[in-house]
Amino acid sequence: MMSYLISFFYGICLLLSLIGWGKVLNHILFPNQRIDWGQRSAWGLAFSVLIGGILNATWTISQTTILFFLGLGLIYCLVDLINHRQLIINNILHLFQECRKDKVILAGIAIVSLLILIQYAGWLYTGRHNFANMVYADGFNTSDDYHGYLVFPHKMLQLGSMGSDPFSERRIVSLGGQSFLQALILSGLSDTNLNLIDPALPLIITVGLILGFFKENKVSTKRIVFTILFLLLIPLPKANTTSLMLPVALFVSLFRTLDSKEIERNHWAANACILALIAAAICALKSSLIPACVFLFATSYICYLISSESKQKVLFELVLTTVLVGVFLLPWMISMYQSSGTLLYPLLGKGYHASAYGITFKSGSTLLGTAKSAMRAFQGIYVFILIFLGCLSLSIRPWKFGNLPEEPSFSNRQAVLSMTIAAGLATIAVGVITENADPFRYSFSHLFPAILILIAVAMTDTGTLNKNGAANFFIAAVFCAGLAISYNWAITKQTYSAYVKNIEFGLTNPSLVTAKQKSQYVAIQESVPQGETVLTRLDAPFILDFKRNQIFLADWPGGASLPPGMPVFKGPEALANYLVSKSIRYIAYSSWSLNHPADVDTSGPGLSSWFRLQAKLSHDFRDNVRQLAKSRKKLYEDGENFVLDLGTKAISMGL
Structure with missing residues (x-):
């Protein structure tokens, strides 16, 4: 109250x-x-x-x-x-x-x-x-x-x-x-x-x-x-x-x-x-x-x-x-x-x-x-x-x-x-x-x-x-x-x-994020060296510590990016090479993003080409990150979020 x-x-x-x-x-x-x-x-x-x-x-x-x-x-x-x-x-x-x-x-x-x-x-x-x-x-x-x-x-x-x-x-x-x-x-x-x-x-x-x-x-x-x-x-x-x-x-x-x-x-x-x-x-x-x-x-x-x-x-x-x-x-x-x-x-x-x-x-x-x-x-x-x-x-x-x-x-x-x-x-x-x-x-x-x-x-x-x-x-x-x-x-x-x-909701003194989320995000950032740049597509990036790392938002992946533009529909390696060339070695990603409302099928009638394009770009980025998660080292994973080091290959399970 x-x-x-x-x-x-x-x-x-x-x-x-x-x-x-x-x-x-x-x-x-x-x-x-x-x-x-x-x-x-x-x-x-x-x-x-x-x-x-x-x-x-x-x-x-x-x-x-x-x-x-x-x-x-x-x-x-x-x-x-x-x-x-x-x-x-x-x-x-x-x-x-x-x-x-x-x-x-x-x-x-x-x-x-x-x-x-x-x-x-x-x-x-x-x-x-x-x-x-x-x-x-x-x-x-x-x-x-x-x-x-x-x-x-x-x-x-x-x-x-x-x-x-x-x-x-x-x-x-x-x-x-x-x-x-x-x-x-x-x-x-x-x-x-x-x-x-x-x-x-x-x-x-x-x-x-x-x-x-x-x-x-x-x-x-x-x-x-x-x-x-x-x-x-x-x-x-x-x-x-x-x-x-x-x-x-x-x-x-x-x-x-x-x-x-x-x-x-x-x-x-x-x-x-x-x-x-x-x-x-x-x-x-x-x-x-x-x-x-x-x-x-x-x-x-x-x-x-x-x-x-x-x-x-x-x-x-x-x-x-x-x-x-x-x-x-x-x-x-x-x-x-x-x-x-x-x-x-x-x-x-x-x-x-x-x-x-x-x-x-x-x-x-x-x-x-x-x-x-x-x-x-x-x-x-x-x-x-x-x-x-x-x-x-x-x-x-x-x-x-x-x-x-x-x-x-x-x-x-x-x-x-x-x-x-x-x-x-x-x-x-x-x-x-x-x-x-x-x-x-x-x-x-x-x-x-x-x-x-x-x-x-x-x-x-x-x-x-x-x-x-x-x-x-x-x-x-x-x-x-x-x-x-x-x-x-x-x-x-x-x-x-x-x-x-x-009004009823406000009287309970609510928070947009849970204590679990806060602890997870602290762990996400601690897995990345301090001062490094991280490209994020997380469910609640607004609770990150922006002083510790330079945080870039991939809100609509491919919708905006540094020249010559984020490679789209060219595969995961092209994306990884592009990001590393821009001194972005780390990607923080949320499993929530893999099932994001914008990532569902939007090919049906009645949708504008604007939404169609956003969905296609999101699909491509999602698929590329999924593939990179198999080939790059994971610095952190909790079942809901993970952090990739694009500069380090994953250790093969067969070795």
Whole structure:
């Protein structure tokens, strides 16, 4: 119970720290405005990603530096709360008075508060996924997370940086912002608490952002409750610990920044700084988010350039914003180049990715196939809702370029239109890139915030130019929200049931690994000389001691490797000679990997060529290791794991 309470309040303190750092940015960039807490927490989140990139590039990440960083933000937030305590008390009293007058509002707020509490508490502790019957809130992915994503924050805390991992495909497709945010959790808690940083806290931040949006616009409390209920009743397509709700919060924050007439009146340099910071944070979280970010910026600045009377100001801001995005991403990009041979895959080079060596799932793709992938990307209820509400939104918000009405909610950047277009185009782009492998999961982080924004806009009354159109838009938004909730209602019920199970699980003070596993991994490393490099494909490599040995991850074998590329389909000796030539003499392997879900037969219909290729490469690596285990000396074996010395032949049983 005590560990659960500590985890609960650690998350609250982390949120307050983010709000504190957001307040620092508020004070520096917009000293004459008091930004709402939701926006400040999102800005603090983006700032944390920037700080993480600097610490990672300079190899200075540690538990001490992280707790010091979080402590400063927490202190600043608490001081600000004390200074504005009367305003906070007045707001609470006003809400209390309103609830006393309307029991429906009271019930709605109570339900919303309960659902937020259940989700937050349900994500505090999570365990392994049950692959046979996976519910989105079940826990960690024993493939993606155990083999890759859980390793990176541990390496940060042990080594000061993610360091080099040229054989990890998961390393090359993400700059590392998510890993640093996970390190914020591991600095005070454990692996079982990692979902606290995503999706638990970003969900609360998104609620705060929606409340801040409604505070700037005229809207009834009932409509506010309805919009937040929609947010809370949509199940998250969560399959691993990569970014899901973090980009949702940041995209909503970016929208609100673009949409704010107040911020637009500020100095263009301050605007450029905050826009670049949020955009860079989104791009640093996950590479699949970059298309949506690029499309959103391109569309909004085109609208801004056409609508604004001061073209020079817009161009100055555009140039500075673009430069600052590059500057904020540069520390992460330098680390990526040192590890994987590219500043940003695939935009700035393929680096050590398998595609650089001619191994690609798109080798036989055609223009017709690309067109089919684009068309398939536009299937699904959420894409329909985006297009439907996006078109209707034109009926209440000005879309003709030129001077806009002097309304606080109207911005020359056409943020609603820009967000809608960006989400649609990004859905196509991501669908084509991934061949629509699990398309909704990859598109959720830009598709859902766009829909949420459209529904929030439909709830507002401010600035409606067409009253009939506004009424129709509101009715359509209510219908679409109900449609989306009912469409996934069975999954929603299962997910909330999983939250309750997670709470029960967390009260037992669980661990992702057993004492037996820990002792086995100590023995695995002790069998290898200290300082030597080891290529691993183990079931839980994140519990290794990264200071003792240089550990390389073969998360998707052959998916990434040092030049000229890991030999595939050329037999075990070719693999052994290649690794030894790269000063990698030792392989640590787990029998779990021999029966890994990705190693089963995936030749059936309905699977993308991406998954087929990964399975073929995994099969080949598995077979090669099996053969090498017969011809090379085993330094360690416990029935579940073994370590091979590629430089020493096995002693023949016949001698």
